[in-house]
Amino acid sequence: MHVIAPQAVDTLIRLLSGDGYEVVGPTRRDGAIVYDRVGGLEDLPVGWTDEQAPGHYRLRERDDDALFGYVVGPHSWKKYLFPPEETLFRLTRQPDGSFVTEPGPSDAPRRAFIGMRACELAAIDVQDRVFLGQAVQDRGYAARRRDLFMVAVSCAEPGGTCFCASMDTGPRAREGFDLALTEVIDATQHFLVAEAGSDAGRAMLDRLEPRPASDTEQAAAERVWAEAPSMMGRSMPGDAREVLNRAFEHPRWEETAERCLSCSNCTLVCPTCFCSQVEEVPDLEGQRTERVRRWDSCFNQEHSHLVGGPHRESVAARYRQWITHKLATWHDQFGTSGCVGCGRCITWCPVGIDITEEVTAVRRDPEGRG
DSSP states (O other): OEEEOTHHHHHHHHHHHHTTOEEEEEEEETTEEEEEEOOSGGGSOTTEEEEEETTEEEEEEOSSOOSSOOOOOSOOTHHHHSOSEEEEEEEEEOTTSOEEEEEOOOOOOOEEEEEEOHHHHHHHHHHHHHHTSSSSOOHHHHHHHTTOEEEEEOOSSOOTTOOHHHHTOOSSOOSSOSEEEEEEEOSSOEEEEEEEOSHHHHHHHHHTOOEEOOHHHHHHHHHHHHHGGGGOSOOOOTTHHHHHHTOTTOTHHHHHHTTOOOOOHHHHHOSSOOOEEEEEEEOTTSSEEEEEEEEOOTTSGGGGEETTEESOOSHHHHHHHHHHIIIIIHHHHHSSOSOOOOOHHHHTOTTOOOHHHHHHHHHHSTTOOO
């Protein structure tokens, strides 16, 4: 382990920019902490934190100058690797009446992500399985994933809707990063413990001119890792997969549907959801058309449209599909859970439906006699 000063994060951002990376990190805008391009320390949400509960998100000022004293906001890194809209290919009519097909743009900027939480690293691993681990790889995702430089930050103060510890995806960043930072701050000291996770990360860390961490500084970082899980406001039952696989006809789905707006907020903020729809977008002259992929949601009735109409017409059926796929059948499909415990779906649900509460309720009353 090594130690760097808070100001070294500014140096890190500028070095990455100088190396040709588009640096993306947390910044404060529109009453939330969102991910956008950053040029230096002045763009980070220094001295701010977020207050989260079911259906509730607020920013408030801290009483210190923590660089990463927040949890996660409405954005996930998914929007950079699996963008909300993407042109897959174009078809153009030629003067002789023939057609030429060309793929959509696949060139992607070299990006560096700053401030990734452990749950978000886990989410990218899940999406790698979806888009790169199948028989046919997603060309656009592969291009954007290539040469990505990832700087992780271990959570020191998890939020009220976090439950990554129970999903074994955090709060400490353990793998999948180039650099990992743990921020230590109290009344007398403020420093970051840095660990390299790749050759590129080690090379960058050397350029920051760190010093070896003392035993006291290592112990301070270890306290952050040890204390963070106890601050989480939620926990997912360890047998969620088995519980949901037995609950297809459980009355809880109808009870939840009475509250659910089927608005799709949970799937839009989720860092692993990958539902999409494909549309043909012709020009007005009929000479060219584009096939465009856009984000969709299993909460949209038309998403399950088959011959004869939507397969899941009721809100109850759509909610059951989402939660059962996320926590149970995702294992069968991709060999892992589709949930990483970030808590976004709880925070950004307008009516505060809590995925951990739903599983717990079904587990408590498996026959639905309650």
